[in-house]
Amino acid sequence: MELSNSEPENYSFNNYASDYNNICEEAEPIEFPNNAYADLMALVTNYNLSNEATNAVIRFFNEHSNLPLSPLPKNAKKGRELMEKMKIPTLTSKKHKILTHNNIDYYLFYHPVLNCIKNILSISDISQNFTLRFENFKYKGEKAYSEQYTGNWWKNTEASLPHGSNLLSIILYSDATTTDTLGKSSLHPIYISIGNISTKRRNKSDAKQLLGYLPILKAKDKSEKKSKDFKKLVRLTFHNSMKFLLDPLFAEKGIDLEVDNKTFWFFPPTVPxxxxxxxxxxxxxxxxxxxxxxxxxxxxxxxxxxxxxxxxx
Missing domain, CATH: 4.10.810 (Virus Scaffolding Protein; Chain A)
Structure with a gap:
């Protein structure tokens, strides 16, 4: 096993086909028919657009472009089907080699975590639904835990932070069933959101960002797959991937972020x-x-x- 310390590199669909065969089944030599098509699917992926929203964009473009032949897919479903055939994890991500196993290089495809957080905080109405300090909510006279920032853990953690700083609750989650259009057999998606945002607003798709895709290791046979060493390697790959993704958050002096054009000093704790x-x-x-x-x-x-x-x- 090799664990790589190589620097991350920019990655796009143009140089995708040449090296992705190392981490998944061989992909068909398919490309986007034009740059407009590729740019649209990049927007769909990066902003987690629904099929309904994507189809609206396609209709708007076709109506106002005055082109005799549209460069875009007929609909979102066709675009996603093409991406599935290309087995592209995400179009504008970076990649970082996590390890080599059985002579196969496994990569972590990712967006820098601070960029993801800044994208969420830049949404126009987020500041109206964003809380900086602990709030002691009660419902019918009883303690209420309807939001993360109403919990006692938030209050206790907030008290332990340097004076003048704020708690930034980072929520990471994954749902492997959502990757059917992006190569479900090869990668594991990790999404990020922020607990300072009220639950009702946070549950909307634009308040979530795709952080990256973790590699899924392949065993050479059933015997290796059941072995303790392979299971340990799978866990180690997960831990090293998460460490690489989240390390930029844990600077000793915290991180500065803008909310509603004002700069705030944050510390992101680990939350159960x-x-x-x-x-x-x-x-x-x-x-x-x-x-x-x-x-x-x-x-x-x-x-x-x-x-x-x-x-x-």
Missing amino acids: DRMHHLDLGLFHYQIEFTQALLQKQDSSLVNKIDNRLSKIP
Whole structure:
């Protein structure tokens, strides 16, 4: 196994076909018929446009371009079908080699995380739905947790930050079922949103950004796929990919971001995800993973973890 420290490089559909065969099944030698077609699908991908919105753009262009033959697809479905045949993960992303396994190079395709956050914060009405400080909401006299910034964890974390700074809640999520038009068998999508935005506004598609696609390793046979070493490598690939994506957020002095043309000082903490951590069992894996790390350093620390866990109601 090799873990690469190479610098990220710009990546576009023009040089895609020559090297993507290393990380997925061979792609057919298909290209976009013209630049207008390619630019449209880049907009669709980067801004997560629905088929309905894409079709509206196509109709608008065709109505006002006065061209005898439209350079765009007939509709969004046709454009996505072409992208599926080309197996393009995203048209304007960068790529970074994560590792080489079984003589195959695996790449992380990504958008810089700060760019994604800035894109979300630049949306015209986001400032009206953006909260900087803890808010103690109550419903019928009881504590309400309808928003992230109403939780006690937010209040406690906010109190631990340097004076004058603000908490920036980063939400990462993934849904592999949404990649059917972008090469579902080869890559795993990661999206980003911001917990400071009210839930109702955050659930709209423009308040989410595609952060990147994690590589999915392929085992050479069933025996390797079931082996502990391969499973460990899969986890290591995930951790190294996430570390590379998120490292720019964790500067010692925080990050400066603009909201409604005003600059604010933010720190992004790590926040638990109850559904996946507890309800779906990820917490169990995290404890085992942490125990294994501690065992290598000082076995007595494992006992401390056990004692603390036993005291949780």
